[in-house]
Amino acid sequence: MKLDTKGIAILALIIGLLTFFLFMPNKGVQQVPPALNVKTLDGETLNLGSLQGKPYMLTFWSTSCPGCVKEIPVLEALDQKMQGSGFRIIGVAMPYDVPAEIQAMRTQKGMTYTVAHDKSGELVKQFDVRVTPTSFLINAEGNVAARKMGEWDAAELEQKVRDLLKG
Structure with a gap:
């Protein structure tokens, strides 16, 4: 069996580029600009600066992302556990998501935490989001206390939130 060195070299280059793209230093925000707004599915404009004083979570997701859909029950359970603590979850759907599909997913999955749609892509750009979730x-x-690409482990996420609530 003869090795195709040209094919292996191309594959290695592609893997190298993907690795660089996913793990290169983050250029996203380290502190949330107070003037950032997001439009919720309920039609409200939520100013992220107004949330200062209590910790919260912004999670960028998509209706077409299997990992995002799988993570919804974890986030919903955390939101229920943290009721009354001041902690808040804001799920931000990607610009390419269709509003009717976002609403359908929200209803189907029983999402009671705040759901927004970054229709303009401004938040995705500000936070340098490359993958969902x-x-x-x-x-x-x-300030950004933690950034996670991929799904959260429920126990790890809950502990990080509890630590944030302690100050």
């Missing part, structure tokens, strides 16, 4: 835990001062 990507989540940001924001501390009470408005």
Whole structure:
């Protein structure tokens, strides 16, 4: 069996580029600009600066992302556990998502936490989101305390949120 060195070299180049793209240093925000707004599915404009004083989570997701859909029950359970703590979850659907599909997913999955749609892509750009799900835990001062690409482990996420609530 003869090795195709040209094919292996091309494959290695593709893998190298993908690795660089996914793991290169983050250029996204380290502190949430107070003027950032997001439009919720309920038609409200939510100013992220107004959330300062309590920690919250921004999670970028898509209706077409299997990992995102799988993570919804984890987020919903956390949201229920944290009721009354001041912690808030904001699920931000990607610009390419269709509003009717976002609403259908929200209804089907029983999402009671805030769901928004980044129709313009401004938040995706500001936070340098490259894959879904990507989540940001924001501390009470408005700083990014944690960034996670991929699904959260439920116990790890809950512990990080509890730590944020302690200050």
